[in-house]
Amino acid sequence: MEQWNQVEELFLAAAExxxxxxxxxxxxxxxxxxxxxxxxxxxxxxxxxxPFATIIEESAVSMAPQHRPAFGWRYD
Amino acid sequence: xLAGEDITSLLHRHVDGDREALDQLIPLVYSExxxxxxxxxxxxxxxxxxxxxxxxNEAWMRLAKxxxxxxxxxxxxxxxxxxxxxxxLVDHARRRKAGKRDGGLKVxxxxxxxxxxxxxDALLALxxxxxILERNDPGKARLVEMRFFGGFTAEETAEILQLTVDxxxxxxxxxxxxxxxxxxxxxxxxxxxxxxxxxx
Numbered sequence: 156m157e158q159w160n161q162v163e164e165l166f167l168a169a170a171e172x173x174x175x176x177x178x179x180x181x182x183x184x185x186x187x188x189x190x191x192x193x194x195x196x197x198x199x200x201x202x203x204x205x206p207f208a209t210i211i212e213e214s215a216v217s218m219a220p221q222h223r224p225a226f227g228w229r230y231d
Numbered sequence: 232x233l234a235g236e237d238i239t240s241l242l243h244r245h246v247d248g249d250r251e252a253l254d255q256l257i258p259l260v261y262s263e264x265x266x267x268x269x270x271x272x273x274x275x276x277x278x279x280x281x282x283x284x285x286x287x288n289e290a291w292m293r294l295a296k297x298x299x300x301x302x303x304x305x306x307x308x309x310x311x312x313x314x315x316x317x318x319x320l321v322d323h324a325r326r327r328k329a330g331k332r333d334g335g336l337k338v339x340x341x342x343x344x345x346x347x348x349x350x351x352d353a354l355l356a357l358x359x360x361x362x363i364l365e366r367n368d369p370g371k372a373r374l375v376e377m378r379f380f381g382g383f384t385a386e387e388t389a390e391i392l393q394l395t396v397d398x399x400x401x402x403x404x405x406x407x408x409x410x411x412x413x414x415x416x417x418x419x420x421x422x423x424x425x426x427x428x429x430x431x
Contacts (some may be wrong), residue, residue, distance in 0.1 A: 167405060199411040199412045199415070
């Protein structure tokens with residue numbers, strides 16, 4: 156659990172940094188093991204991937220009778 | 232249908248850590264949400280859009296029968312309702328997949344969604360990843376449910392759970408990255424973990 160919290164803290168801090176500052180930050184604050192974990196998670200950070208919410212929204216919309224939107228989720 | 236006092240006492244028992252109360256609450260909320268959603272979808276208004284938060288609020292009004300709920304009860308109810316919304320969508324995806332395997336026509340597919348974009352597999356993968364997250368960090372799993380299945384904004388989620396908005400946003404960001412990786416890992420382990428290291 157302690158490692159999980161450390162990963163979260165490092166992930167959130169690193170996510171706010173652009174390269175090369177990100178690498179410098181992780182080099183300084185993370186063990187090689189933690190760094191690998193954080194960098195692996197950063198690959199899946201929101202800025203790099205399809206909006207997460209789309210999965211749920213598409214699934215909900217497909218529940219509706221034809222041509223009618225079923226749910227209107229609000230995401231910011 | 233249970234009387235208002237029953238749901239309030241179930242919520243009290245749940246707040247006190249009674250696991251059985253939750254097992255009774257979920258199906259109760261599930262069926263109420265399902266009923267309200269079904270009734271609204273049958274209406275003839277083609278532009279009608281259901282808001283999960285509106286559905287949840289209506290379910291609360293009906294189940295609490297107009298009693299003034301304690302704020303703490305309401306927060307618990309909203310969390311449970313978001314869980315029930317997740318279950319409704321997952322059950323629907325499972326039923327449809329089962330229907331497809333049977334070659335049956337149990338559920339009409341929405342022609343607006345291309346065949347290769349059927350969201351069922353993705354939703355079921357997300358549900359599976361959430362189950363693992365629940366074991367590691369149940370608080371984050373609840374946040375994901377509130378935000379994405381309950382449709383509450385980050386601000387509303389923060390208010391309901393009495394957290395700061397920054398904490399909610401940060402935890403959700405971490406949870407989403409972890410869940411996405413887990414989902415990809417399920418489909419293709421080599422892509423998710425190129426160096427083949429064990430995940431946290």
